[in-house]
Amino acid sequence: MNLIKQVSVRVEGTSYIYRCVHRIKEGDCQMEHGPVPVEIKPLLADVFATTNEMYYQFLQESGYEPANPRNFLKHWQDGKYVEGEGNLPVVNVTQDDARAFAAHYGKRLPTEAEWQYLAAGDAHFKYPWGNKKDYSKCNVYSMKLCDVDQYPEGVSPFGLYNMCGNVWEFTDELNYDGDKHHYFITLRGGTSYNAPDYWHTECGAIPNDYHLKVHQLGDAMNRYETVGFRCVKEVE
Amino acid sequence: MMMVHDAKKRSVTFENETLRVGIDYKHGLCFSEVSNRFFNKPANLKRDFFNLRLRGRQFKSADFRIEAVKVIEDKAWEMVTFFLSLAKEKIYARIHVINDRQDKITVLYQVKDDYLTGVPTVVEMHIPFLAGLESGGKSDVHYYPSNPVTNSNGKSIIIPMREMFYSTDVLLPLVVCEEGDQFGFMVNFPVPSDLTDVGAAQNVNKLFSNITSEKELKEHWIQINPDSSYNDTVEFGIVGLKDGWSEAFERNRTAWEANYDFSEYDKPDLKWFSECGVHSFLFLYGSEVLDHDTLTIDVDKVVKEGEAFGGFDTVTIWNQYPRLGIDKRSQWDFYNDFPGGREAIRKAVDKFHEKGIKVLLPLIPWDRGEFESNDDMGDSMAQIIIDTDADGFHLDTMRDLPYSIRLKLNKVKPGIVLETQSHPLRKHPVEFITTSWDEFWYTDPMPEVDVFRFMNPRHIAPVVARWSRDEDKWKVLKRTEFGGAPVLIWQDIFGRWMPFSDAQKARIKDWKKTYMTYREVYQGLKPTPLVPLNAKDLYCNRFRKDSGDQEIYSFYNDSDSTKQLRSFSIDTGKVDNVKKIYGSGSAKKKGNGFAVSVAAREILHVLVKYK
Structure with a gap:
């Protein structure tokens, strides 16, 4: 099996009008959604979501161990991913587990504004490939993950794969709303998983400018088998 | 209390403890009288049993041929059944009036459609007797089933059960009382249908329970859904009242409760x-x-x-x-x-x-x-x-x-x-x-x-x-x-x-x-909502301890100025003591009752103890 190597593309610095739409579930979303001008620094952006193999290599190199291991890489067996799943996006990691990976390679998670720009490009595309929903260009409703280099016709304007579907992706922010506070993150891009009920989290091809608010409650709760990540690196 | 059928005069009369009823079928089928025996004033004279509308035409009961009249009785009930036909439209009806010999008469319409055109058609019914229901007294007050009490702006203030396709049987009756809120009638509409989708149900009483206003009552045309059998189409029960809204609410609740076993609530x-x-x-x-x-x-x-x-x-x-x-x-x-x-x-x-x-x-x-x-x-x-x-x-x-x-x-x-x-x-x-x-x-x-x-x-x-x-x-x-x-x-x-x-x-x-x-008073099993006060913008609920020796009256003043109720007399017991227990205002014993003053936009709870 050919294991996918990460590839980065350079994205030049720019500014754009950032506007994000909160997917309405009860509770609302206490953070800036724009429209506001944002500056995007020059970045090297991962073309692929981080894979099981990439995360395995990270563990070998770093010796990283999370403080609370419950549900950490729970889909792996005996300390490694299952044979044949090396190119699937790594899941069952927390935002901190993802940050540790990124930091090891001198990278970080993209901010919300960066992620959206990487997915939508200068034209504010609704989906990575354009403005029309098209299930042939993304892995949604299939109920299973695919290799991170699938759906080449669905890449973003910068050539990034699977920014819609396959796995939700972490962004860098950990939000805190003060007062009787809650910690929450926002997820991007949607997933191949499809929960059965109207009141479950919406799945499918999530538009580039939508995010999903998720309350945080300990590492075991905060690891999901449908959420992965990709990294960026600031460059001159 | 015997039912009397005079075949020559083509009339039927009967009585029970609350009602005196006359039916005349000389020309069509009409109530010659439905009167409250406590009030003893003739009421609801010459009211047609029904009108039908189908295929663009309207028919009174007089347009039907009365094929037969049967009077039957058993040890509990007496019943008269009228068999009617509208042959040219292939519509037939059996109308039963059942006297329980106690306090209620039940009127049951069973309409059959032999499908003149070969398929079910739209048939609508109007019941003039209900549309014109009167107490026999002056200045009647109506309590409509889905809007019995309103505030001074006309807003409904008894909130019904929240239905969505599923039907409820927690329904209120149609009530009419004379100006003193004592004598009148309660009409209830049993709803056997599990669905609010009345088009799917033969018994369409749900539509009567939806009535919210005088206009809707007077102008109602209810779509009935007959098929080629005599299934129940519309049914209502009538009782004569002597204690107005409070009695009607309690009677309705008692009838509803009879269909349930609440022993789970009594589990320690x-x-x-x-x-x-x-x-x-x-x-x-x-x-x-x-x-x-x-x-x-x-x-x-x-x-x-x-x-x-x-x-x-x-x-x-x-x-x-x-x-x-x-x-x-x-x-x-x-x-x-x-x-x-x-x-x-x-x-x-x-x-x-x-x-x-x-x-x-x-x-x-x-x-x-x-x-x-x-x-x-x-x-x-x-x-x-x-x-x-x-x-x-x-x-x-x-x-x-x-x-x-x-x-x-x-x-x-x-x-x-x-x-x-x-x-x-x-x-x-x-x-x-x-x-x-x-x-x-x-x-x-x-x-x-x-x-x-x-x-x-x-x-x-x-x-x-x-x-x-x-x-x-x-x-x-x-x-x-x-x-x-x-x-x-x-x-x-x-x-x-x-x-x-x-x-x-x-x-x-x-x-x-x-x-x-005062939990035992608030949680008593016979509370009354929105007791009539005849005082604009002042509202009152009554809670009764099951032992019967204490009541709490909760008042709300829905205005921007203090409201006085100079006298609220009580005839259910001998008042021993009246005390304000909560809220803003004052209360004092007055005669066999009390007087209250309630602050603007505020609540006042008054405890009444009986001897």
């Missing part, structure tokens, strides 16, 4: 819920309940927060929606993945119990995996009770629960309370789901009352309005007090902090004290 192990005045709903992700540093449930903090409200009697710990669905983990997995797992929740429950607080956990009905059966769900619910020692389930959007689950829960721990978000509408759930939220979603709830609180007063329902802001929270509290109910405090609305003010907390604390002190 479930009684604890009735002894609660303030409930709390806790969103587990917020610092109201969660210590973010230790990721533990901070019971002490919750208890301290509750003190300002007079103490939380229950807490509902909510840990699932709106987070469920990101991956396939179920609500049961969420308990396992909570920091410290089920053991940590157990520790918190134990500590709540030490503080005298009961704990409810959520059951999310829609979060059922594709392979989760009712049996599995019941097992999971039972297991979480075993693991955490919680005291009940909040059943979220359910209005029902397989009874097998109730039985499973009974086996693991006595006293598990089942609470739904909306009131159970009818059938078995009304009997074994012993509490639900009185939740409403609008912003101007006064001076309204929740019909279920008065129809099924043993079903103690905390009042909650999740999105209310400061001004509306005051109205929620007044609605709670006016309705003599417990309250549910919900401040963290799935991550949005919507606190009560210090002044509101203090008021809830006061209300809890009053509610708990």
Whole structure:
């Protein structure tokens, strides 16, 4: 099996009008959604979501161990991913587990504004490939993950794969709303998983400018088998 | 009290304890009289039994041929049946009038359509007798089934059950009384249909129960759905009243209660819920309940927060929606993945119990995996009770629960309370789901009352309005007090902090004290909503202790100035003592009754003790 190597593309610095739409579930979303001008620094952006193999290599190199291991890489067996799943996006990691990976390679998670720009490009595309929903260009409703280099016709304007579907992706922010506070993150891009009920989290091809608010409650709760990540690196 | 059929005069007359009825079938079929025997004034003279409209034509009963009249009696009832035909339209009817020889007559229409065109056609019915129903006295007051009492702006203030396709049998009658609110008639419409989709039901009484106004009553045309058999089409029962609205409400409630076995409510192990005045709903992700540093449930903090409200009697710990669905983990997995797992929740429950607080956990009905059966769900619910020692389930959007689950829960721990978000509408759930939220979603709830609180007063329902802001929270509290109910405090609305003010907390604390002190009066089984006062903008509910020696009258003044009620006389007992027990205003004994003064936009509760 050919294991996918990460590839980065350079994205030049720019500014754009950032506007994000909160997917309405009860509770609302206490953070800036724009429209506001944002500056995007020059970045090297991962073309692929981080894979099981990439995360395995990270563990070998770093010796990283999370403080609370419950549900950490729970889909792996005996300390490694299952044979044949090396190119699937790594899941069952927390935002901190993802940050540790990124930091090891001198990278970080993209901010919300960066992620959206990487997915939508200068034209504010609704989906990575354009403005029309098209299930042939993304892995949604299939109920299973695919290799991170699938759906080449669905890449973003910068050539990034699977920014819609396959796995939700972490962004860098950990939000805190003060007062009787809650910690929450926002997820991007949607997933191949499809929960059965109207009141479950919406799945499918999530538009580039939508995010999903998720309350945080300990590492075991905060690891999901449908959420992965990709990294960026600031460059001159 | 005998029914008399005079075949020559083509008339039938009969009486019972409340009614005197005459029927004339010389020319069509009409009531020659329906009078209240207590009032003894002839009423409802010469009223046609029905009109029909079909295929663009309208027919009176006189357009039908009366084929036969049969008078039958048994040891309890006497009945006259009229057989009618409209042969050219292939429409036939049997109309039965049944006298129970006690207090009620039942009128039952059975219409048959032999399908002139070969297919079912639209047939509509109008009942002139109902449209013109009168007491026989002056200045009649009507109480329409879906809008019996309005405020001075015409807004309906008895809030019906919230139906969506599912039908309820918690319905009110049509009532007409003379100006003194004593003598008149109650007409009830039994609703056997399980659906609000009346087009699918042969008995279309539901449509009469929907009537909200004089115009709707006078101009009604009800679509009936006959087929080629004599099935029940429309049915109503009439009773003569001598104590107006209060009697009608009680009679209606008694008739409704007769169809239920409420023994579940009497179970000693479930009684604890009735002894609660303030409930709390806790969103587990917020610092109201969660210590973010230790990721533990901070019971002490919750208890301290509750003190300002007079103490939380229950807490509902909510840990699932709106987070469920990101991956396939179920609500049961969420308990396992909570920091410290089920053991940590157990520790918190134990500590709540030490503080005298009961704990409810959520059951999310829609979060059922594709392979989760009712049996599995019941097992999971039972297991979480075993693991955490919680005291009940909040059943979220359910209005029902397989009874097998109730039985499973009974086996693991006595006293598990089942609470739904909306009131159970009818059938078995009304009997074994012993509490639900009185939740409403609008912003101007006064001076309204929740019909279920008065129809099924043993079903103690905390009042909650999740999105209310400061001004509306005051109205929620007044609605709670006016309705003599417990309250549910919900401040963290799935991550949005919507606190009560210090002044509101203090008021809830006061209300809890009053509610708990007089709980047996507020929870008595014969309360009356919106007792007629004949005083603009002043409203009153009456709660009666089951022993009959105490009553509380809750007043609300829906105006911007103080309201006086100079005299409210009571004829149900000899008044010994009158005392203000809650709210703003004053009360004093006056004759065999009392006088009150109620501050603007405020509540006043008056305790009356009888000798």
